[in-house]
Amino acid sequence: MAGLRLTYDIPSADDDFTRAGEASGSVKKKLRQIGYNPEAIRKVSIAMYEGEINVAIHAGGGEAIVEISSDAVTMKLIDHGPGIADVEKAMQEGWSTAPEAVRNLGFGAGMGLPNMKKYTDSMDIETEVGKGTTITMVVKA
Amino acid sequence: METFFHSVALEKEKCIGCTTCIKRCPTEAIRVRNGKAQISAQRCIDCGECIRVCTKGAKRAHSTRLSALDNWEYKVAIPAPALFGQFNHLDNIDIVLNGLKKMGFDEVYEVSRGAEVVTDVTKRLLAENKLKLPVISSACPAVVRLIRQRFPSLIDNVLPIKAPMEVTARMAKTEVSEKLGVPAKKVGVFFITPCPAKVTDFAAPIGSARSWVDGAISIAKIYPKLSEAMDKEVDIDHLEKIAKSGMVGVRWATSGGESKGAVEDRYLAADGIENVINVLEQLEDERIQDIDFVELNACNGGCVGGVLCVENPYIAKARIQRLNKFLPASQNHYEHSMNQMINWTKALEYTPVMKLSEDLEEAVSMMSEIEELRTRLPGIDCGSCGSPTCKAFAEDVVKGKVNESDCIFILKNKVKKAAKALSQLGVEDDSN
Numbered sequence: 001m002a003g004l005r006l007t008y009d010i011p012s013a014d015d016d017f018t019r020a021g022e023a024s025g026s027v028k029k030k031l032r033q034i035g036y037n038p039e040a041i042r043k044v045s046i047a048m049y050e051g052e053i054n055v056a057i058h059a060g061g062g063e064a065i066v067e068i069s070s071d072a073v074t075m076k077l078i079d080h081g082p083g084i085a086d087v088e089k090a091m092q093e094g095w096s097t098a099p100e101a102v103r104n105l106g107f108g109a110g111m112g113l114p115n116m117k118k119y120t121d122s123m124d125i126e127t128e129v130g131k132g133t134t135i136t137m138v139v140k141a
Numbered sequence: 142m143e144t145f146f147h148s149v150a151l152e153k154e155k156c157i158g159c160t161t162c163i164k165r166c167p168t169e170a171i172r173v174r175n176g177k178a179q180i181s182a183q184r185c186i187d188c189g190e191c192i193r194v195c196t197k198g199a200k201r202a203h204s205t206r207l208s209a210l211d212n213w214e215y216k217v218a219i220p221a222p223a224l225f226g227q228f229n230h231l232d233n234i235d236i237v238l239n240g241l242k243k244m245g246f247d248e249v250y251e252v253s254r255g256a257e258v259v260t261d262v263t264k265r266l267l268a269e270n271k272l273k274l275p276v277i278s279s280a281c282p283a284v285v286r287l288i289r290q291r292f293p294s295l296i297d298n299v300l301p302i303k304a305p306m307e308v309t310a311r312m313a314k315t316e317v318s319e320k321l322g323v324p325a326k327k328v329g330v331f332f333i334t335p336c337p338a339k340v341t342d343f344a345a346p347i348g349s350a351r352s353w354v355d356g357a358i359s360i361a362k363i364y365p366k367l368s369e370a371m372d373k374e375v376d377i378d379h380l381e382k383i384a385k386s387g388m389v390g391v392r393w394a395t396s397g398g399e400s401k402g403a404v405e406d407r408y409l410a411a412d413g414i415e416n417v418i419n420v421l422e423q424l425e426d427e428r429i430q431d432i433d434f435v436e437l438n439a440c441n442g443g444c445v446g447g448v449l450c451v452e453n454p455y456i457a458k459a460r461i462q463r464l465n466k467f468l469p470a471s472q473n474h475y476e477h478s479m480n481q482m483i484n485w486t487k488a489l490e491y492t493p494v495m496k497l498s499e500d501l502e503e504a505v506s507m508m509s510e511i512e513e514l515r516t517r518l519p520g521i522d523c524g525s526c527g528s529p530t531c532k533a534f535a536e537d538v539v540k541g542k543v544n545e546s547d548c549i550f551i552l553k554n555k556v557k558k559a560a561k562a563l564s565q566l567g568v569e570d571d572s573n
Contacts, residue, residue, distance in 0.1 A: 003509070004506075004508050004512065006512065024426075025422065028422075028426075030508055032291065032493075032495055033495050033496060033504070033508065033536075034496075034504040034505055035493060035497065035498065035499070035504050036501070038293035038491070041294075042294045042425060042426070045425070045426050046426050046427060049426055049428070068505055069505060070502040070504075070505050141501065
């Protein structure tokens with residue numbers, strides 16, 4: 001099936017936090033034009049924004065690869081950051097390792113990963129401490 | 142009336158085909174084709190931004206001519222509160238209202254009256270937990286039209302109450318016809334409007350099948366005659382007491398005014414179309430918390446920033462602030478008997494005008510083509526092709542509306558290649 005593949009650079013929050021959210025914003029606009037159902041668009045947008053912010057804050061930036069077909073949207077967030085030491089803990093609502101400065105901005109409430117799971121039809125985490133993390137999320141059309 | 146009626150229109154002979162308006166249109170509704178701007182009826186939300194930025198005066202807002210008053214036996218003016226911000230040293234709105242009467246209106250009803258009713262009912266509905274939070278104001282028609290075409294998941298958050306103009310029109314028509322003992326159809330109600338979106342809103346209303354407004358006269362158009370008719374020297378005690386609204390209604394003219402009356406502090410008031418779009422995006426993604434009420438105005442400063450106003454929005458805002466201290470709090474309240482008058486009778490419906498195709502599969506492959514083409518475009522958004530950005534141009538090409546070589550950079554490369562091929566022909570000839 002003819003799919004659409006989009007790639008985005010996610011800058012580190014330390015370098016440019018004003019650009020955080022650009023990738024998910026762009027994907028949202030494209031899905032709107034494609035005519036995806038509004039609920040699926042909202043799910044993609046929320047999950048991808050959370051993921052994007054995580055990559056920017058915790059991993060010093062990374063990359064997003066988004067594949068769109070008429071059946072589903074697959075979002076892959078790839079970083080070479082510190083990795084997640086305890087995935088189970090990270091999946092608990094309210095658990096966060098975000099620094100104080102980031103929390104002051106309203107992030108780091110420990111809802112990132114749980115929300116990503118909540119708003120997607122599937123989520124897979126590959127992570128290795130010291131090497132990085134790849135999260136793959138799928139939202140069905 | 143059709144769904145896509147518009148007040149904003151082009152005066153073709155004045156348009157020189159520059160790129161000013163296409164760049165500033167928030168919904169990318171304008172293209173320059175064959176040297177003239179073209180406005181997409183589906184995408185335009187009548188915000189008036191193109192009227193504001195056009196240096197040639199080639200965009201205008203259709204509004205009702207003053208001569209239209211002659212068609213009505215009884216004429217009622219319902220001025221937007223923004224009108225009160227247009228005059229210097231105004232400390233009594235009766236001076237303006239009496240001026241309108243002198244101009245030929247039989248009765249005058251401030252739209253701030255209807256605004257106070259809307260404020261009151263909003264407060265009650267919030268207290269009774271009858272609304273989906275956060276509630277988004279439905280007063281700015283450009284914003285409601287924007288939500289309708291771009292933010293389907295927020296449609297249920299829009300306050301399903303008619304805007305103050307509509308509420309006031311119905312109040313006025315009913316009361317005047319009862320008072321004078323004449324049929325309502327003989328009473329013409331004219332909104333004195335700060336913006337083209339309101340003109341559209343009465344001709345093609347949102348939230349109801351028909352409007353009670355019979356015409357919308359631009360503030361700019363009425364301003365010279367009204368200023369003349371206003372008696373600023375008169376002893377206030379000799380003026381007819383017409384005004385029946387207070388601070389709560391009048392401050393709707395400026396951004397934040399509606400919110401202040403409805404909620405204590407859990408509100409967000411954004412003005413200017415770019416800010417409005419940004420807030421809507423964040424609302425849609427559930428990134429805004431602890432807010433119960435969201436007031437959005439397409440124009441800078443609120444309605445005082447409307448493109449049909451004559452005064453700078455921030456100067457008008459300062460005047461409204463000053464005026465407020467001379468006004469009572471609120472003079473109009475909601476009653477159960479008003480339900481039919483104020484509730485929306487028609488739900489807001491999603492009109493996905495940005496959609497590439499009805500078929501999802503086809504839309505995905507069109508989007509792939511767009512992305513592919515974008516890699517070959519310069520990405521400098523020069524606008525020479527007539528589309529606002531390289532991205533919009535790529536969409537237009539894939540939709541089959543224009544050709545790739547309408548991009549001067551692609552054309553230049555083609556010409557270069559052709560020239561090279563020709564010159565090589567010459568070289569070969571020489572060697573022979």
